Amino acid sequence: MLEQPGNVARKIKTLYALQAVFPFDQAVYGQLAREPAEHHPQVCRGCGCSEWDKDDRHAIRFAWSTDHSCVRCDGTPAAERDQ
Ligand SMILES: [Zn+2]
Structure with a gap:
C-alpha cells in the first residue's frame, strides 16, 4: 500500500516494522515519498x-x-x- 501514489508512512514505527521484514534505506524511502521527482535518488x-x-x-x-x-x-x- 505504501508504494501506491499518495500513500506515505506517517509513523516511524511503520518503517521499523517493515524494515524487520525486508531491508531498505529509510533515507531513500523518505526521499522517494516526500521529495520532488528531480530529487529522487x-x-x-x-x-x-x-x-x-x-x-x-x-x-x-x-x-x-x-x-x-x-x-x-x-x-x-x-x-x-x-x-
Ligand atoms: Zn537491479
Whole structure:
C-alpha cells in the first residue's frame, strides 16, 4: 500500500516494522515519498539497489545498465559490463 501514489508512512514505527521484514534505506524511502521527482535518488527498478548499497545482493560489481536498471537486472554479460 505504501508504494501506491499518495500513500506515505506517517509513523516511524511503520518503517521499523517493515524494515524487520525486508531491508531498505529509510533515507531513500523518505526521499522517494516526500521529495520532488528531480530529487529522487537513482534506484534500480528491478532490485531496488543503488550504487550506494553494499554489494551483498550482487555477485558482481554494481553498475548501471540504463537510468533505471542495474547490469544484474538488465542481464548485461560480464564481458560487456567490465569494459
Ligand atoms: Zn537491479
